[in-house]
Amino acid sequence: MAKAVFNVSTTRAILDRLHSDAVLRRLCGWETVAQIPDETVFSRAFAEFAQSEFPQRVHAALVQRTQSERLIGHILRDSTAIEAREKPQPKVRRGPASAPVPPQKIEKAEEPGADDEARPAVFRNDDVGPDVSRLAARL
Secondary structure, three states, rough: OOHHHHOOHHHHHHHHHHHHHHHHHHHOOOOOOHHHHOHHHHHHHHHHHHHHHHHHHHHHHHHHHHHHHOOOOOOOOOOOOOOOOOOOOOOOOOOOOOOOOOOOOOOOOOOOOOHHHHHOOOOOOOOOEEEEEEEHHHH
């Protein structure tokens, strides 16, 4: 189990770790370095585990026991590139082939002068509705 948990690839590497790590050694059931089995014993045990599929069965039983009443969700995301233009292309005008029309110059409206603001607005009765005329008469 320690070999899989610590992602150790070789039997020799897990034996070296057991010799140097007292906590791991005790978790695996050996108090002293002398109690650690030989590399051949580990190799036979690993082969037996692989043949019997014991770790897979333990994992399936653990998941069934602890997660059987939970709904486990899964999200898939597709990162496939989609070809698209970054900028919009200019529209092609359909119709008679004539010279392009130059853009028209927009003239700015003149700003009101000082004399325009001083003159009061004059309304005639027929320019505005009767309700507005009555309001203007009160002023």
